Amino acid sequence: MFSGIIERLGHLAAVVPGQGDVRLDLRTGFPDLQLGESVAVNGVCLTVTRSDAEGFASFFASTETLSVTALGRLQPGDRVNLERAVTPSTRLSGHIVQGHVDGVGTLRSVEPAGDAWSLRFSLPAALRRYCVLKGSITLDGISLTLNRLDEPAAGSGEDRFAIGVTIIPHTWEHTTLGGLQPGAPVNVEVDVMAKYVEQLLRAGS
Numbered sequence: 001m002f003s004g005i006i007e008r009l010g011h012l013a014a015v016v017p018g019q020g021d022v023r024l025d026l027r028t029g030f031p032d033l034q035l036g037e038s039v040a041v042n043g044v045c046l047t048v049t050r051s052d053a054e055g056f057a058s059f060f061a062s063t064e065t066l067s068v069t070a071l072g073r074l075q076p077g078d079r080v081n082l083e084r085a086v087t088p089s090t091r092l093s094g095h096i097v098q099g100h101v102d103g104v105g106t107l108r109s110v111e112p113a114g115d116a117w118s119l120r121f122s123l124p125a126a127l128r129r130y131c132v133l134k135g136s137i138t139l140d141g142i143s144l145t146l147n148r149l150d151e152p153a154a155g156s157g158e159d160r161f162a163i164g165v166t167i168i169p170h171t172w173e174h175t176t177l178g179g180l181q182p183g184a185p186v187n188v189e190v191d192v193m194a195k196y197v198e199q200l201l202r203a204g205s
Contacts, residue, residue: 002040004094004136004143006081006175010041012074013056020063024074028082029055038099040083042176043141043187044069045099069101070140070185079176081141094143095136101187103127105139107180108162117167119177122160123188125152129198130190131163138189139165142175 008029016023024041033039033051040046041059050058066072074080086092103124111118121139123131128151131137135146148164172178180186 001086002045002083002094002097002099002141003086003090003092004043004083004097004138004141006083006142006171008082009174009176010080010082012076012078012080014076015074020066022061022066022072023049024059024061024071026057026059026080026082027055028057030057030082030084031055033057033084038085040081040085040097040099040141042069042071042074042080043097043099043138043189044071044101068103069187070104071187073185079179081175083141095138096192097138097141097143097189098192099141100189102130102190103188105163105186105188107182107184107186109182110180113166115169117172117177118164119167120148120162120164121186122162125159125161127188127190128161130194132194135194136191137163137165138187140176140186142171142177 011027013027014025031053033048037048038045046059048057049060061071105121105123108120108122137146144165146163150162152158152161167177
């Protein structure tokens with residue numbers, strides 16, 4: 001379990017392909033990672049399979065993980081958002097994040113908004129019912145607040161919708177968002193509470 005508050009920016013040292021899966025070798029900056037520990041890498045919950053005291057660690061990404069996330073697009077040298085799992089005493093500064101990606105979104109635009117930045121993303125239409133204004137969403141592992149929701153144009157046949165978020169300077173400088181360009185993919189996790197509510201209402205009816 002995570003909170004969507006990024007702790008470090010890691011650097012991808014190597015991508016080692018397997019039989020449809022890959023091993024990601026990262027310079028994490030965490031000197032005390034344990035084998036089997038869960039770490040959110042760009043919002044994807046992955047398991048530490050190798051680590052050392054210099055903060056070098058390896059993670060296995062299965063075929064399934066690659067098929068439903070943007071991890072397969074990573075290249076050596078890329079930066080990634082890292083968050084270790086929360087503990088019972090952790091301040092929940094973001095929201096409850098599982099690291100289980102619901103879909104891949106795309107950055108549409110970036111515009112200055114005073115000292116902050118306004119970003120718009122397009123998301124798969126199937127995720128629209130879990131999104132509410134001022135609600136929480138996770139993009140590449142970052143807990144963010146939705147401040148804009150755009151419906152697809154009537155009769156357009158589009159299978160995507162747009163959201164807007166505002167990024168403060170700290171988040172811009174300490175996560176990968178500051179380096180994204182329009183067209184870049186992002187891992188999306190909607191608020192798990194919304195999914196539980198939907199399931200309970202469905203069962204009740």
